Amino acid sequence: MSAHRAGRPFFARMVRILAVPIIVFWAILAVCTNTFVPQVERVAEELAGPLVPHYAPSQVAMLQIGQKFQESTSTSMTMLVLEADHPLAEADHQYYDDLVRRLRADTAHVQYVMDTWGRPITAAGAQSLDGKSAYVLLRLAGDIGQIQANDSVNAVRDIVAKDSPPQGLKVYVSGAAPLAADTVNIANSSLNNITIVTIFLIIFMLLLVYRSITTLLVPLFGVLVLMLAAKGVIATLGHFGYIELSSFAVNMVVSLTLGAGTDYGIFLLGRYHEARLNGETREDAYYSAYRGVSHVIIGSGLTIAGACFCLSFARLNYFHTMGPAVAISMVLTITGALTLVPALLSLGSLFGLFDPKRTVKARLYRRIGTSVVRWPKPILVAAVTIVSLGAVFVPTYRVSYDDRAYQPTDAPANQGFQAAERHFPQSKLFSEMLMIESDHDMRNSADFISLDRAAKALMRLPGVAMVQSITRPMGRALEHASLPYLFTTQGSGNGMQLPFVRQSNSNTDQQAQIMAHTITVLQKMITLTQKLADEMHDTVVTMEDMQQVTDQMNSEVANLDDFMRPLRNYFYWEPHCFDIPACWAFRSLFDMLDSVDSLAGDIKDAVASLEVVDKLLPQMVSQLKIMADDMQGLQALIVNTYGPSNIQADNTDQTFDDMINVGNDFDTARSDDFFYIPREAFDNEDIKTGMELMMSPDGKAARLIVTHEGNAMGQEGIDHVEQFPDAIKVALKETSLAGAKIYIGGSGSNNRDIQEYAKSDLLIAAIAAFVLIFLIMMFITRSLVAALVIPGTVAFSFAGAFGLSVLIWQHLIGLPLHWLILPLTFIILVAVGSDYNLLLIARLKEEVHAGINTGLVRALGSTGGVVTSAGLVFAFTMLAMLSSDLRTIGQVGSTVCIGLLLDTLIVRSFIVPCLVRLLGPWFWWPTFIRQRPLPPRLRARSTPVDPVTTPV
Structure with missing residues (x-):
């Protein structure tokens, strides 16, 4: 020293x-x-921002859908789940209707209620197959994660709790927004627990260290x-x-x-x-x-x-x-x-x-230092192998985006998810909402064909369980909405006419029979008329002879009248002739002679008329014969018409049955091929109701709701969503909606944005952090190599720590690591883990005047206990995060704890010293450090001073 x-x-x-x-x-x-100042927990709640930025594609989609449909100005979506221990009955419907009414009344928190269960055309899609559960979608004020959204969730829960549901019915407030709100609540409520446990652990560890x-x-x-x-x-x-x-x-x-x-x-x-x-x-x-x-x-x-x-x-x-x-x-x-x-x-x-x-004994770490100096390569290999044992599990890492798994099972939102999964597909409450936006009104038969084409393309993708749209509001092909069924309805019209056709055929047959009888009667009439004509001709001949006789007779009577005129006058002049029998008899005789003249005139007129009739009757016979021939031809036509018509009726009957069967088969098969809705159907009230829910007020946007197959909150949900844009674009290619804008929002698309942003955020933060750490280390150590080794070894230890965390959480506990664990723990461990190596290197630089090997032993001996104590305290401090009810926080703490233990016990104690020993003076490049100390006689001449690390 x-x-x-x-x-x-x-x-x-x-x-x-x-x-x-x-x-x-x-x-x-x-x-x-x-x-x-308000407590930091409250401030954090007030400042909570959206989990995903507004410019993310999924958030843009949700905002655009809300704007086009005039429903919402935020991204918060909530599901109300109704679950009963019996099939939902009228009382449950009445409660639901009242609940929807109260929700719509709270315009400050509830911006839109998609009442699908209350509409007959969409009710089946919102109710479970067993009839014991239903749901309703709400769009709330505020973006997911913000205080406004959390307040809206609380307001909805208060509305639900205000009135008790009917016996046996439970109502849960669940979905993305309540899940985020519960996450915030659980994190805040667990903060005091973490703090208390951390303080107790610090006290315990410090007592172990200092006694x-x-x-x-x-x-x-x-x-x-x-x-x-x-x-x-x-x-x-x-x-x-x-x-x-x-x-x-x-x-x-x-x-x-x-x-x-x-x-x-x-x-x-x-x-x-x-x-x-x-x-x-x-x-x-x-x-x-x-x-x-x-x-x-x-x-x-x-x-x-x-x-x-x-x-x-x-x-x-x-x-x-x-x-x-x-x-x-x-x-x-x-x-x-x-x-x-x-x-x-x-x-x-x-x-x-x-x-x-x-007295602190540094014997253990001096021995470690001595061993490192003597056998750096075997120890380095052994230490690297230990860390690598954890790193081998990194490739098995499976990311999870399912926030439900990291909350307690009795969390309010989780209870709703569990209720939904008891009756609906696994990801029913994590559906995707898509919007196809065109430049024209799509409320017509042609565009409906294109929209159904897009819905079919989505439905046929792997991982899609259900697609609800205006053309399939209940999640399956719309009943009676296909060309085969349309033909069936036309055939049904023909079928309705078939009894009349058969009656007409029967009438035709009767007509033919009557016609045959009429022809027989007519032929008899012709015979009789012919006889009448013959008799009339004879009569005319006789009448002509009679006319000649009467004419002769009239002439002779005239002669007699001329001779007897004087005598006649006497009889007419006698006033008492009526009383004289002889007078009246002669007078009557003369009157009779006068009638002979009239008789002759009448016979002449009769003969003239009979001559006309005599001429007409042959003509009448001729016309009757023509009429008989025509009636026979007409009878033949009627008979010929009846036969094919009867056969056609039989064929029509069979064809009608076939057409009915085709239409029914398409409905039974629920085939979505040959979709078509005729124009007159747009006046149907059910279609109008469906358009209110699934199409924007101006008709230029259509909504589709896609339900995932499997877990929508995992990687598979992201994989599903990534197929949607291309599938829709291909489906709409060269159709009436070619070039339409496509927006996709929901759980899978939200997680896709998180995945992309997490990768880019990690890359940006990691590069910036490494550069910053490198600069700080280089400034303190005055060594380019040391500044590279320190963060490099920490990054290596992170691989081992992360692998061990994957082993513990994913393989042993069965809970995959949350998506934010990797980027967050990487930044923390790279930063925190560098501290202990920095303390070792800084102390080594103080001792390096005694030679690299000796300085290494001294540095390890003097800092080993302190760094180990500090590392253990920090590690167990982070481990205290396991006391949080939010498992995400526990995963962060445990991963950092493992990393700090590896860094403290393996990397700082063995790997870094081995690298220092193996690199020798090169470790301090470009600073010149001697491998061995200067001889005593030269040491006094060379007294290098490091302004940063050398004592002054």
Whole structure:
């Protein structure tokens, strides 16, 4: 070790002089920021931001859908699940209707209610097959994760709890927004548990290390004040809008502040004890300790602060809210470690409170150092093998995005998911919502064909259990909406006419029979008429002869009348002729002679008429014969028509049956081929209701709801969603909707964005952190190689730690690691793990004047116990996060704990020393370090001074 007397740096002297004011200042800062400003948990709730940024495709989709459908201006979606121990009855429906009415009345929190169960056309799609469960989709005010969304979730739960449901019915508030709200609530409620468990673990570990209650007061009191101050300061900054906060960030702030603050206290107290054991006075030991670890504390703290601050470049809320908060808390921790803790040490050392109670033996770590110097390669291989045993499990890592698995099973949202899974497919509450937006009104038969084409393309993808759209509102092919069934309805019309056709055929047959009878009668009439014509001709001949006789007779009577006229006059002149019989007899005779003339005229007229009839009757007979021939032809036509018509009726009957069977078969098969809705169907009330739910008010956008097959919250859900855009584009290619915009939102698409952003965030933060850590290490060590080795070995140890965490959580416990574990623990472990290597390398540089090998043994011997104690304390501090009810926090803590144990016990103790030994002077390049110490006679001439690490 250096033999010259330690100097007294200005800053260390000021801290010692102002010890009491410094302690008072930190105490006042902790008290004031936690008294006059809302507690950090409440501030974190108020500042909670959306889990995924608004510009993410999934969030853009949800916002666009809400805007186009005039439903919502946020991304929060909630599912109300109704579960009964009996098939849902009328009373349950009435309760549901009243609940929907009350939800719609709360416009401040509920922006939209998709009442599918209350509509006949969509009710089947919202009710389970066993009839015991149903659900309703709500869109709430506020984005998922924000305080407004959480308040909306609470408001919905209050509405549900206000009125008791019917006997046997339970109502659960579940879905993405309630799940996020429960995550925040559980994280906040578990923070006090984590803090208490951490403090007890720190006390326990410090008692094991120091075996003295008074000695542990320095790091314990200091770290408690620093924790309160850090919480108060970030709460103040968050409350006044200077930084963003989240519940997860607060948990990390508490754990890292307690762990790092305790470590720095152990570093300082360990160096103080070392100086006291080397015979220095309490005051000199204070300055030696301050000078020996201050640069390590600064470098370590800045490493953690800088690495975590790089998370502020991330896009995911979990990360970028943690960056500034942790960075600020670490800066406060550094400041406190360089002011408050030394002030406590200085003040207590005046009374001898913190002197070592026992001699610290460095024999174990000196032996380790000696072994490393002698056998660096075998030890390096063995150490690398141990770490690699954990790293071999990294390829088996299976990421999980299912936040349900990381909450208690009795969490309110989880109860809803469990109820849904008892009746619905596994991912029913994690459906995807898609929107196809066109530049024209799609409420027509042609565009409906294209929309159904898109729905069919989605339905036929692997991993899709159900697709609901305007063309399939119940999640299956719309009944009676196919061309075969349309033809069936047309055939049905023909079938309805078939009885009339058969009756007409029967009438035709009767007509043919009547016609045959008529022809027979007509033929008889022709015969009779012919006889009548013949008789009439004979009659005419006779009448003509009679006419001649009457004409002759008339002529002779005229002659007689002329001769008897005088006598006749006498009879007509006699006034009493009527009384004289002879007179009246002759008078009557003369009257009879006058009638002969009339008779002759009448016979002449009759003969003329009979001659006309005689001429007409032959013509009538001729026409009747023509009529008979025509009626026989008509009869033949009727008979010919009846036969084919009857056969056609039989064929129509068979064809109608076939058409009915085809339509029924298509309905029974639920085939979605040949979809078609006729134009008149758009006036149907059910179709109008479906369009209200599934199409935007202007008709230019259509909504599709896709239910996953399997777990939508895992990688398979992401794989499913990645197929959707191409499937829809191909389906709409060269259709009436070609070029339409496609938006996809929901659980799978949200997780896809998280996956992409997590990868890019990790890459950005890792590169920035590595560069920052490299620069800090290079500044402190003055070595390019050392600055590369330190973060490199820590990254290697992370691989082993992460693999062991995969083994424990995924393979043994059966719970895959949450998606944020990898990026978050990587940044933390790379930053925190560098601290212990930095302390070793800094101490090695102080001892390297004795030669690399000797300096290595001395550095390991002097820092081994301190670093091991600090590493164990920090590791178990992070392990205390297992006490959180949120398993995500426990996974972060356990993974960091494993990494710190590997880094403390394997990497810092064996791998880094072996690399130092094997690289030799090259480890310090470009600084020139001799492999062996200078000879005594030359040592006085060469006294290199390192302004950073060499005592002054």
